Amino acid sequence: MAYRVLVIDDETGIREAIRMTLEYEGYRIEEARSGQEGLDKAGRTSYDAILLDIKMPILDGIEVLENLKTQRITAPVIMVSGHGDVHTAVECTKRGAFDFLEKPLNRDKLLLTVRNAVRQRSLEEENTELKEKQEKEYRLVGDSELMRDLKSQIERAAPTKATVLITGESGTGKELVAREIHRRSSRSHMPFIQVNCAAIPEELIESELFGHEKGSFTGAVRKQTGKFVAADSGTIFLDEIGDMSLRTQAKVLRVLQEGEVEPVGSATVVKVDVRVIAATNKDLTEEIRNGRFREDLYYRLNVIPIRTPPLRERKDDIGILGQHFANLFAEEHNKHPKKFTPSALKALQDAPWRGNVRELRNMIERLVIMGPNDTIDVTDLPAEFFRAATDIISSAMRLNTLQEFKDEAEKAFILAKLREHGWNVSKTAEAIDTPRSNLYKKIEQYGIKREGGGGAFAPPDGDA
Numbered sequence: 001m002a003y004r005v006l007v008i009d010d011e012t013g014i015r016e017a018i019r020m021t022l023e024y025e026g027y028r029i030e031e032a033r034s035g036q037e038g039l040d041k042a043g044r045t046s047y048d049a050i051l052l053d054i055k056m057p058i059l060d061g062i063e064v065l066e067n068l069k070t071q072r073i074t075a076p077v078i079m080v081s082g083h084g085d086v087h088t089a090v091e092c093t094k095r096g097a098f099d100f101l102e103k104p105l106n107r108d109k110l111l112l113t114v115r116n117a118v119r120q121r122s123l124e125e126e127n128t129e130l131k132e133k134q135e136k137e138y139r140l141v142g143d144s145e146l147m148r149d150l151k152s153q154i155e156r157a158a159p160t161k162a163t164v165l166i167t168g169e170s171g172t173g174k175e176l177v178a179r180e181i182h183r184r185s186s187r188s189h190m191p192f193i194q195v196n197c198a199a200i201p202e203e204l205i206e207s208e209l210f211g212h213e214k215g216s217f218t219g220a221v222r223k224q225t226g227k228f229v230a231a232d233s234g235t236i237f238l239d240e241i242g243d244m245s246l247r248t249q250a251k252v253l254r255v256l257q258e259g260e261v262e263p264v265g266s267a268t269v270v271k272v273d274v275r276v277i278a279a280t281n282k283d284l285t286e287e288i289r290n291g292r293f294r295e296d297l298y299y300r301l302n303v304i305p306i307r308t309p310p311l312r313e314r315k316d317d318i319g320i321l322g323q324h325f326a327n328l329f330a331e332e333h334n335k336h337p338k339k340f341t342p343s344a345l346k347a348l349q350d351a352p353w354r355g356n357v358r359e360l361r362n363m364i365e366r367l368v369i370m371g372p373n374d375t376i377d378v379t380d381l382p383a384e385f386f387r388a389a390t391d392i393i394s395s396a397m398r399l400n401t402l403q404e405f406k407d408e409a410e411k412a413f414i415l416a417k418l419r420e421h422g423w424n425v426s427k428t429a430e431a432i433d434t435p436r437s438n439l440y441k442k443i444e445q446y447g448i449k450r451e452g453g454g455g456a457f458a459p460p461d462g463d464a
Protein backbone atom coordinates (compact mmCIF):
# COMPACT_ATOMS: atom_id res chain seq x y z
CA MET A 1 0.00 0.00 0.00
CA ALA A 2 1.31 3.39 -0.96
CA TYR A 3 2.12 5.95 1.69
CA ARG A 4 -0.01 9.09 1.60
CA VAL A 5 1.65 12.45 1.82
CA LEU A 6 -0.07 15.83 2.13
CA VAL A 7 1.72 18.85 0.65
CA ILE A 8 0.61 22.20 2.07
CA ASP A 9 2.07 25.09 0.09
CA ASP A 10 0.63 28.20 -1.54
CA GLU A 11 3.05 28.04 -4.47
CA THR A 12 1.86 25.87 -7.32
CA GLY A 13 5.38 25.33 -8.66
CA ILE A 14 6.65 23.91 -5.38
CA ARG A 15 3.67 21.61 -4.99
CA GLU A 16 4.14 20.32 -8.50
CA ALA A 17 7.85 19.70 -8.00
CA ILE A 18 7.26 17.77 -4.79
CA ARG A 19 4.45 15.79 -6.37
CA MET A 20 6.58 14.73 -9.31
CA THR A 21 9.50 13.63 -7.17
CA LEU A 22 7.45 11.70 -4.64
CA GLU A 23 4.96 10.14 -7.05
CA TYR A 24 7.84 8.79 -9.05
CA GLU A 25 8.90 6.94 -5.89
CA GLY A 26 5.43 5.49 -5.37
CA TYR A 27 3.95 7.90 -2.82
CA ARG A 28 0.36 9.09 -3.13
CA ILE A 29 0.23 12.87 -2.99
CA GLU A 30 -2.53 15.25 -2.04
CA GLU A 31 -2.18 18.99 -2.25
CA ALA A 32 -3.51 21.89 -0.23
CA ARG A 33 -3.13 25.47 -1.47
CA SER A 34 -3.51 27.16 1.89
CA GLY A 35 -3.02 26.50 5.58
CA GLN A 36 -6.76 26.23 6.11
CA GLU A 37 -7.26 23.75 3.29
CA GLY A 38 -4.37 21.72 4.68
CA LEU A 39 -5.93 21.60 8.13
CA ASP A 40 -9.25 20.52 6.69
CA LYS A 41 -7.67 17.70 4.74
CA ALA A 42 -5.49 16.55 7.61
CA GLY A 43 -8.57 16.45 9.83
CA ARG A 44 -10.40 14.19 7.40
CA THR A 45 -7.72 11.79 6.25
CA SER A 46 -4.89 10.07 8.05
CA TYR A 47 -1.63 10.86 6.24
CA ASP A 48 1.70 9.15 6.70
CA ALA A 49 3.55 12.47 6.43
CA ILE A 50 2.78 16.16 5.93
CA LEU A 51 5.02 18.67 4.12
CA LEU A 52 4.25 22.14 5.41
CA ASP A 53 5.45 25.45 3.99
CA ILE A 54 6.31 28.04 6.63
CA LYS A 55 5.56 31.21 4.72
CA MET A 56 1.95 31.34 3.57
CA PRO A 57 -0.60 34.17 3.64
CA ILE A 58 -3.36 34.26 6.30
CA LEU A 59 -2.53 31.02 8.15
CA ASP A 60 1.22 30.40 8.14
CA GLY A 61 3.06 27.12 8.71
CA ILE A 62 3.70 27.73 12.39
CA GLU A 63 0.02 28.27 13.11
CA VAL A 64 -0.91 25.23 11.06
CA LEU A 65 1.59 23.12 13.01
CA GLU A 66 0.14 24.31 16.30
CA ASN A 67 -3.36 23.53 15.10
CA LEU A 68 -2.36 20.05 13.99
CA LYS A 69 -0.88 19.38 17.38
CA THR A 70 -3.91 20.61 19.31
CA GLN A 71 -6.11 18.46 17.09
CA ARG A 72 -3.86 15.53 18.01
CA ILE A 73 -3.01 14.75 14.43
CA THR A 74 -0.07 12.42 14.76
CA ALA A 75 1.31 12.39 11.22
CA PRO A 76 4.94 13.54 11.17
CA VAL A 77 5.23 17.10 9.87
CA ILE A 78 8.17 18.25 7.75
CA MET A 79 8.51 22.03 7.64
CA VAL A 80 9.59 23.59 4.36
CA SER A 81 11.43 26.88 4.80
CA GLY A 82 12.54 29.52 2.36
CA HIS A 83 15.91 30.97 3.01
CA GLY A 84 15.82 33.46 5.80
CA ASP A 85 13.49 31.52 8.02
CA VAL A 86 15.69 28.53 8.83
CA HIS A 87 15.76 29.52 12.50
CA THR A 88 11.95 29.41 12.48
CA ALA A 89 12.12 25.90 11.05
CA VAL A 90 14.47 24.83 13.82
CA GLU A 91 12.08 26.37 16.33
CA CYS A 92 9.28 24.29 14.79
CA THR A 93 11.12 21.02 15.37
CA LYS A 94 11.17 21.95 19.05
CA ARG A 95 7.42 22.33 18.91
CA GLY A 96 6.83 18.92 17.49
CA ALA A 97 7.72 19.09 13.79
CA PHE A 98 9.55 15.96 12.67
CA ASP A 99 12.20 17.72 10.59
CA PHE A 100 12.63 20.57 8.12
CA LEU A 101 13.78 21.11 4.53
CA GLU A 102 15.18 24.24 2.90
CA LYS A 103 14.21 25.68 -0.44
CA PRO A 104 15.31 25.18 -3.10
CA LEU A 105 14.44 21.58 -2.45
CA ASN A 106 17.08 18.99 -3.05
CA ARG A 107 15.57 15.85 -4.53
CA ASP A 108 17.61 13.33 -2.52
CA LYS A 109 17.23 15.22 0.71
CA LEU A 110 13.46 15.40 0.16
CA LEU A 111 13.19 11.66 -0.45
CA LEU A 112 15.36 10.79 2.51
CA THR A 113 13.44 13.01 4.91
CA VAL A 114 10.05 11.76 3.77
CA ARG A 115 11.24 8.16 3.99
CA ASN A 116 12.45 8.71 7.56
CA ALA A 117 9.19 10.34 8.49
CA VAL A 118 6.95 7.54 7.25
CA ARG A 119 9.24 4.95 8.79
CA GLN A 120 9.05 6.64 12.18
CA ARG A 121 5.30 6.83 11.79
CA SER A 122 4.90 3.11 11.15
CA LEU A 123 7.17 2.32 14.09
CA GLU A 124 5.01 4.47 16.32
CA GLU A 125 1.91 2.76 15.05
CA GLU A 126 3.38 -0.66 15.72
CA ASN A 127 4.25 0.52 19.18
CA THR A 128 0.76 1.69 20.06
CA GLU A 129 -0.68 -1.51 18.61
CA LEU A 130 1.64 -3.51 20.82
CA LYS A 131 0.65 -1.45 23.84
CA GLU A 132 -3.04 -1.87 23.12
CA LYS A 133 -2.56 -5.58 22.72
CA GLN A 134 -0.69 -5.78 26.01
CA GLU A 135 -3.35 -3.77 27.71
CA LYS A 136 -6.02 -6.18 26.49
CA GLU A 137 -3.90 -9.16 27.41
CA TYR A 138 -3.27 -7.93 30.94
CA ARG A 139 -6.67 -6.42 31.68
CA LEU A 140 -8.32 -7.64 34.86
CA VAL A 141 -11.78 -8.78 33.87
CA GLY A 142 -14.59 -9.42 36.32
CA ASP A 143 -17.47 -7.61 37.93
CA SER A 144 -18.28 -9.78 40.92
CA GLU A 145 -18.32 -8.34 44.40
CA LEU A 146 -14.92 -9.92 45.13
CA MET A 147 -13.42 -8.64 41.91
CA ARG A 148 -14.65 -5.10 42.51
CA ASP A 149 -13.19 -5.28 45.96
CA LEU A 150 -9.87 -6.45 44.51
CA LYS A 151 -9.84 -3.59 42.01
CA SER A 152 -10.48 -1.02 44.68
CA GLN A 153 -7.65 -2.44 46.78
CA ILE A 154 -5.38 -2.11 43.76
CA GLU A 155 -6.47 1.47 43.26
CA ARG A 156 -5.67 2.38 46.82
CA ALA A 157 -2.35 0.56 46.95
CA ALA A 158 -1.04 1.61 43.54
CA PRO A 159 -0.09 5.28 44.09
CA THR A 160 1.95 4.52 47.22
CA LYS A 161 5.40 3.00 47.46
CA ALA A 162 4.24 0.44 49.99
CA THR A 163 5.29 -3.18 49.58
CA VAL A 164 2.50 -5.46 48.45
CA LEU A 165 2.20 -9.19 49.08
CA ILE A 166 -0.18 -10.93 46.70
CA THR A 167 -1.39 -14.38 47.69
CA GLY A 168 -3.80 -16.69 45.95
CA GLU A 169 -4.12 -20.04 44.26
CA SER A 170 -2.34 -20.78 41.04
CA GLY A 171 -3.94 -19.16 38.00
CA THR A 172 -6.00 -16.58 39.88
CA GLY A 173 -4.31 -13.52 38.39
CA LYS A 174 -1.51 -12.61 40.79
CA GLU A 175 0.77 -11.51 37.99
CA LEU A 176 -1.99 -9.42 36.48
CA VAL A 177 -2.57 -7.67 39.78
CA ALA A 178 1.14 -6.91 40.13
CA ARG A 179 1.26 -5.37 36.64
CA GLU A 180 -1.89 -3.39 37.28
CA ILE A 181 -0.46 -1.90 40.48
CA HIS A 182 2.64 -0.82 38.58
CA ARG A 183 0.61 0.56 35.68
CA ARG A 184 -1.48 2.68 38.01
CA SER A 185 1.47 4.02 39.97
CA SER A 186 3.54 7.13 39.33
CA ARG A 187 6.33 4.71 38.36
CA SER A 188 4.41 3.36 35.38
CA HIS A 189 6.81 4.89 32.85
CA MET A 190 9.76 3.30 34.65
CA PRO A 191 10.68 -0.39 34.41
CA PHE A 192 8.61 -3.27 35.75
CA ILE A 193 11.07 -6.08 36.40
CA GLN A 194 9.72 -9.55 37.02
CA VAL A 195 11.79 -12.20 38.76
CA ASN A 196 10.50 -15.74 39.00
CA CYS A 197 12.22 -16.89 42.17
CA ALA A 198 11.22 -20.53 41.59
CA ALA A 199 12.70 -20.74 38.11
CA ILE A 200 16.21 -19.48 38.85
CA PRO A 201 18.69 -22.05 40.20
CA GLU A 202 19.79 -21.40 43.75
CA GLU A 203 23.45 -20.74 42.79
CA LEU A 204 22.43 -18.00 40.39
CA ILE A 205 19.65 -16.19 42.17
CA GLU A 206 21.84 -13.85 44.17
CA SER A 207 23.72 -12.63 41.15
CA GLU A 208 20.43 -12.35 39.23
CA LEU A 209 18.93 -10.20 41.95
CA PHE A 210 21.91 -8.18 43.07
CA GLY A 211 24.35 -8.43 40.16
CA HIS A 212 27.97 -9.46 40.27
CA GLU A 213 31.44 -8.19 39.48
CA LYS A 214 33.47 -9.69 36.69
CA GLY A 215 35.41 -12.72 38.00
CA SER A 216 33.55 -12.88 41.31
CA PHE A 217 32.87 -16.59 40.76
CA THR A 218 33.60 -19.23 38.14
CA GLY A 219 31.60 -18.35 35.10
CA ALA A 220 31.25 -14.67 35.94
CA VAL A 221 33.02 -13.60 32.78
CA ARG A 222 31.57 -10.15 32.78
CA LYS A 223 29.96 -7.75 35.20
CA GLN A 224 26.21 -8.17 35.50
CA THR A 225 23.64 -5.66 36.66
CA GLY A 226 21.18 -7.15 39.12
CA LYS A 227 17.41 -6.98 38.80
CA PHE A 228 17.12 -4.63 41.77
CA VAL A 229 19.35 -2.12 40.02
CA ALA A 230 17.51 -2.61 36.73
CA ALA A 231 14.27 -1.83 38.56
CA ASP A 232 15.64 1.40 40.07
CA SER A 233 12.89 4.06 40.12
CA GLY A 234 10.45 1.37 39.02
CA THR A 235 8.93 -1.80 40.42
CA ILE A 236 10.41 -5.23 41.07
CA PHE A 237 7.99 -8.15 41.07
CA LEU A 238 9.32 -11.07 43.14
CA ASP A 239 7.11 -13.85 41.87
CA GLU A 240 6.89 -17.20 43.71
CA ILE A 241 8.66 -15.69 46.70
CA GLY A 242 7.68 -18.72 48.79
CA ASP A 243 10.25 -20.71 46.83
CA MET A 244 13.19 -18.51 47.76
CA SER A 245 15.90 -20.04 49.95
CA LEU A 246 16.44 -18.76 53.49
CA ARG A 247 19.86 -17.48 52.49
CA THR A 248 18.49 -15.34 49.68
CA GLN A 249 15.62 -14.22 51.88
CA ALA A 250 18.16 -12.74 54.29
CA LYS A 251 19.71 -10.72 51.50
CA VAL A 252 16.38 -9.51 50.17
CA LEU A 253 15.44 -8.45 53.66
CA ARG A 254 18.54 -6.31 53.77
CA VAL A 255 17.61 -4.55 50.53
CA LEU A 256 14.17 -3.83 51.92
CA GLN A 257 15.57 -2.49 55.17
CA GLU A 258 18.48 -0.45 53.85
CA GLY A 259 17.48 0.33 50.29
CA GLU A 260 20.93 -0.87 49.29
CA VAL A 261 22.18 -3.63 47.04
CA GLU A 262 25.51 -5.36 47.32
CA PRO A 263 26.57 -7.05 44.08
CA VAL A 264 28.27 -10.43 44.49
CA GLY A 265 32.03 -9.92 44.80
CA SER A 266 31.76 -6.18 45.16
CA ALA A 267 32.98 -4.18 48.12
CA THR A 268 30.64 -1.27 47.47
CA VAL A 269 26.90 -0.98 47.83
CA VAL A 270 24.46 0.62 45.40
CA LYS A 271 21.53 2.72 46.55
CA VAL A 272 18.26 1.84 44.85
CA ASP A 273 14.74 3.23 44.91
CA VAL A 274 12.54 0.24 44.15
CA ARG A 275 8.97 -0.61 44.89
CA VAL A 276 8.59 -4.26 45.80
CA ILE A 277 5.63 -6.44 44.93
CA ALA A 278 5.83 -10.10 45.89
CA ALA A 279 3.51 -12.99 45.10
CA THR A 280 3.11 -16.59 46.14
CA ASN A 281 0.56 -19.38 46.04
CA LYS A 282 1.98 -20.84 49.24
CA ASP A 283 0.65 -20.15 52.68
CA LEU A 284 3.58 -18.19 54.09
CA THR A 285 2.46 -18.46 57.69
CA GLU A 286 2.58 -22.21 57.26
CA GLU A 287 6.04 -21.89 55.70
CA ILE A 288 7.17 -19.83 58.69
CA ARG A 289 5.90 -22.48 61.07
CA ASN A 290 7.91 -25.07 59.19
CA GLY A 291 11.03 -22.93 59.29
CA ARG A 292 11.12 -22.35 55.54
CA PHE A 293 10.31 -18.66 55.50
CA ARG A 294 11.69 -15.82 57.59
CA GLU A 295 9.12 -14.20 59.77
CA ASP A 296 10.82 -10.80 59.67
CA LEU A 297 10.81 -10.83 55.86
CA TYR A 298 7.16 -11.81 55.88
CA TYR A 299 6.24 -8.75 57.92
CA ARG A 300 8.36 -6.54 55.68
CA LEU A 301 6.54 -7.79 52.60
CA ASN A 302 3.07 -8.01 54.03
CA VAL A 303 2.53 -4.27 54.42
CA ILE A 304 -0.39 -4.40 52.02
CA PRO A 305 -1.74 -7.94 51.68
CA ILE A 306 -3.86 -8.60 48.62
CA ARG A 307 -5.57 -11.92 48.01
CA THR A 308 -6.72 -13.02 44.57
CA PRO A 309 -9.90 -15.04 45.06
CA PRO A 310 -10.29 -18.39 43.27
CA LEU A 311 -12.82 -18.67 40.49
CA ARG A 312 -15.16 -20.88 42.50
CA GLU A 313 -15.74 -18.03 44.95
CA ARG A 314 -16.84 -15.68 42.18
CA LYS A 315 -18.89 -17.74 39.78
CA ASP A 316 -20.65 -14.64 38.45
CA ASP A 317 -17.38 -13.72 36.73
CA ILE A 318 -17.18 -16.90 34.71
CA GLY A 319 -19.56 -15.64 32.04
CA ILE A 320 -17.75 -12.37 31.30
CA LEU A 321 -14.35 -13.98 31.61
CA GLY A 322 -15.37 -16.73 29.21
CA GLN A 323 -16.71 -14.24 26.69
CA HIS A 324 -13.64 -12.03 27.14
CA PHE A 325 -11.32 -14.91 26.28
CA ALA A 326 -13.55 -16.05 23.42
CA ASN A 327 -13.28 -12.58 21.85
CA LEU A 328 -9.58 -12.28 22.59
CA PHE A 329 -8.71 -15.58 20.92
CA ALA A 330 -11.10 -15.10 18.02
CA GLU A 331 -9.18 -11.94 17.21
CA GLU A 332 -5.80 -13.54 17.75
CA HIS A 333 -6.52 -16.59 15.61
CA ASN A 334 -8.62 -14.79 13.00
CA LYS A 335 -11.79 -16.68 13.82
CA HIS A 336 -15.39 -15.62 14.01
CA PRO A 337 -16.32 -14.43 17.50
CA LYS A 338 -18.25 -17.15 19.30
CA LYS A 339 -21.05 -16.89 21.83
CA PHE A 340 -21.88 -19.33 24.59
CA THR A 341 -25.29 -20.96 24.76
CA PRO A 342 -27.01 -20.62 28.13
CA SER A 343 -26.51 -24.29 28.92
CA ALA A 344 -22.81 -24.07 28.12
CA LEU A 345 -22.54 -21.09 30.43
CA LYS A 346 -24.32 -22.90 33.19
CA ALA A 347 -22.02 -25.88 32.81
CA LEU A 348 -18.99 -23.58 32.98
CA GLN A 349 -20.30 -22.03 36.16
CA ASP A 350 -20.78 -25.42 37.76
CA ALA A 351 -17.30 -26.69 36.94
CA PRO A 352 -14.76 -26.99 39.76
CA TRP A 353 -11.98 -24.95 38.02
CA ARG A 354 -9.05 -26.22 40.00
CA GLY A 355 -6.75 -24.39 37.59
CA ASN A 356 -8.77 -21.21 38.00
CA VAL A 357 -8.70 -18.49 35.33
CA ARG A 358 -5.71 -20.06 33.58
CA GLU A 359 -7.61 -23.31 33.09
CA LEU A 360 -10.67 -21.46 31.82
CA ARG A 361 -8.55 -19.42 29.47
CA ASN A 362 -6.77 -22.44 28.00
CA MET A 363 -9.98 -24.33 27.49
CA ILE A 364 -11.60 -21.43 25.68
CA GLU A 365 -8.61 -20.98 23.44
CA ARG A 366 -8.97 -24.62 22.41
CA LEU A 367 -12.68 -24.20 21.81
CA VAL A 368 -12.17 -21.10 19.68
CA ILE A 369 -9.62 -22.86 17.50
CA MET A 370 -11.23 -26.29 17.27
CA GLY A 371 -14.96 -25.57 17.53
CA PRO A 372 -16.66 -25.70 14.14
CA ASN A 373 -19.63 -23.47 14.98
CA ASP A 374 -20.24 -19.83 15.83
CA THR A 375 -21.68 -20.82 19.17
CA ILE A 376 -20.13 -22.78 21.96
CA ASP A 377 -22.68 -25.23 23.23
CA VAL A 378 -22.55 -27.56 26.16
CA THR A 379 -21.82 -30.44 23.79
CA ASP A 380 -18.66 -28.66 22.60
CA LEU A 381 -17.17 -28.71 26.07
CA PRO A 382 -14.51 -31.37 26.48
CA ALA A 383 -15.66 -34.69 27.89
CA GLU A 384 -13.18 -34.69 30.75
CA PHE A 385 -14.89 -31.54 31.82
CA PHE A 386 -17.76 -33.55 33.18
CA ARG A 387 -15.77 -36.38 34.56
CA ALA A 388 -15.18 -34.99 38.00
CA ALA A 389 -15.55 -38.41 39.60
CA THR A 390 -13.17 -37.73 42.45
CA ASP A 391 -15.27 -34.68 43.27
CA ILE A 392 -18.39 -36.76 43.63
CA ILE A 393 -16.63 -39.19 45.90
CA SER A 394 -15.01 -36.63 48.13
CA SER A 395 -18.18 -34.61 48.49
CA ALA A 396 -20.14 -37.78 49.20
CA MET A 397 -18.08 -38.43 52.32
CA ARG A 398 -20.46 -36.20 54.24
CA LEU A 399 -23.24 -38.74 53.53
CA ASN A 400 -24.15 -41.53 55.91
CA THR A 401 -25.65 -44.50 54.11
CA LEU A 402 -24.70 -46.51 51.07
CA GLN A 403 -28.06 -45.70 49.52
CA GLU A 404 -27.45 -41.97 49.83
CA PHE A 405 -24.07 -42.37 48.21
CA LYS A 406 -25.49 -44.43 45.34
CA ASP A 407 -28.15 -41.80 44.73
CA GLU A 408 -25.69 -38.96 44.77
CA ALA A 409 -23.35 -40.71 42.32
CA GLU A 410 -26.23 -41.68 40.05
CA LYS A 411 -27.56 -38.14 39.98
CA ALA A 412 -24.15 -36.68 39.11
CA PHE A 413 -23.62 -39.27 36.41
CA ILE A 414 -26.99 -38.65 34.78
CA LEU A 415 -26.52 -34.89 34.92
CA ALA A 416 -23.13 -35.13 33.26
CA LYS A 417 -24.42 -37.44 30.54
CA LEU A 418 -27.42 -35.24 29.85
CA ARG A 419 -25.11 -32.28 29.38
CA GLU A 420 -22.84 -34.28 27.16
CA HIS A 421 -25.76 -35.16 24.90
CA GLY A 422 -27.23 -31.69 24.79
CA TRP A 423 -30.15 -32.61 27.09
CA ASN A 424 -31.54 -35.02 24.56
CA VAL A 425 -33.12 -37.70 26.74
CA SER A 426 -33.39 -40.36 24.02
CA LYS A 427 -29.76 -40.06 23.04
CA THR A 428 -28.64 -40.02 26.65
CA ALA A 429 -30.73 -43.08 27.52
CA GLU A 430 -29.24 -44.92 24.60
CA ALA A 431 -25.72 -43.87 25.51
CA ILE A 432 -25.99 -45.07 29.09
CA ASP A 433 -27.90 -48.16 28.06
CA THR A 434 -31.08 -47.70 30.04
CA PRO A 435 -34.71 -47.46 28.90
CA ARG A 436 -35.88 -43.93 28.23
CA SER A 437 -38.69 -44.31 30.71
CA ASN A 438 -36.20 -45.21 33.42
CA LEU A 439 -34.16 -42.13 32.67
CA TYR A 440 -37.27 -39.96 32.98
CA LYS A 441 -38.03 -41.57 36.29
CA LYS A 442 -34.56 -40.75 37.56
CA ILE A 443 -34.73 -37.18 36.30
CA GLU A 444 -37.91 -36.73 38.23
CA GLN A 445 -36.66 -38.53 41.32
CA TYR A 446 -33.54 -36.36 41.57
CA GLY A 447 -35.29 -33.19 40.55
CA ILE A 448 -32.88 -32.62 37.67
CA LYS A 449 -33.74 -29.41 35.85
CA ARG A 450 -32.68 -28.65 32.35
CA GLU A 451 -30.04 -25.91 32.48
CA GLY A 452 -30.15 -22.62 30.66
CA GLY A 453 -33.76 -21.77 30.01
CA GLY A 454 -34.77 -25.04 28.37
CA GLY A 455 -37.45 -25.48 31.02
CA ALA A 456 -38.92 -28.85 31.88
CA PHE A 457 -38.33 -31.99 29.88
CA ALA A 458 -41.00 -33.12 27.50
CA PRO A 459 -43.10 -36.05 28.78
CA PRO A 460 -41.69 -39.47 27.80
CA ASP A 461 -43.90 -39.97 24.80
CA GLY A 462 -43.42 -36.51 23.36
CA ASP A 463 -39.65 -36.94 23.22
CA ALA A 464 -38.28 -37.06 19.71
Ligand SMILES: Nc1ncnc2c1ncn2[C@@H]1O[C@H](COP(=O)(O)OP(=O)(O)OP(=O)(O)O)[C@@H](O)[C@H]1O
Nearest residue numbers: 139140141169170171172173174175176281357358
Ligand atom coordinates in the same frame (compact mmCIF):
# COMPACT_ATOMS: atom_id res chain seq x y z
N1 LIG B 1 -9.31 -11.35 36.27
C1 LIG B 1 -8.73 -11.76 35.14
N2 LIG B 1 -9.07 -11.22 33.96
C2 LIG B 1 -8.50 -11.62 32.81
N3 LIG B 1 -7.55 -12.55 32.75
C3 LIG B 1 -7.15 -13.14 33.89
C4 LIG B 1 -7.71 -12.77 35.14
N4 LIG B 1 -7.12 -13.50 36.10
C5 LIG B 1 -6.23 -14.30 35.49
N5 LIG B 1 -6.24 -14.09 34.15
C6 LIG B 1 -5.42 -14.80 33.15
O1 LIG B 1 -5.20 -16.11 33.64
C7 LIG B 1 -3.85 -16.50 33.47
C8 LIG B 1 -3.20 -16.76 34.81
O2 LIG B 1 -3.03 -15.53 35.52
P1 LIG B 1 -1.70 -15.21 36.33
O3 LIG B 1 -0.51 -15.67 35.56
O4 LIG B 1 -1.73 -13.79 36.73
O5 LIG B 1 -1.94 -16.17 37.58
P2 LIG B 1 -1.05 -16.39 38.87
O6 LIG B 1 -1.94 -16.17 40.03
O7 LIG B 1 0.18 -15.58 38.77
O8 LIG B 1 -0.75 -17.96 38.77
P3 LIG B 1 0.56 -18.79 39.30
O9 LIG B 1 0.46 -18.86 40.79
O10 LIG B 1 0.38 -20.13 38.66
O11 LIG B 1 1.75 -18.05 38.83
C9 LIG B 1 -3.18 -15.39 32.70
O12 LIG B 1 -3.22 -15.71 31.33
C10 LIG B 1 -4.04 -14.19 32.97
O13 LIG B 1 -4.00 -13.29 31.90
Ligand SMILES: [Mg+2]
Nearest residue numbers: 174175239279
Ligand atom coordinates in the same frame (compact mmCIF):
# COMPACT_ATOMS: atom_id res chain seq x y z
MG1 LIG C 1 2.14 -16.14 38.49
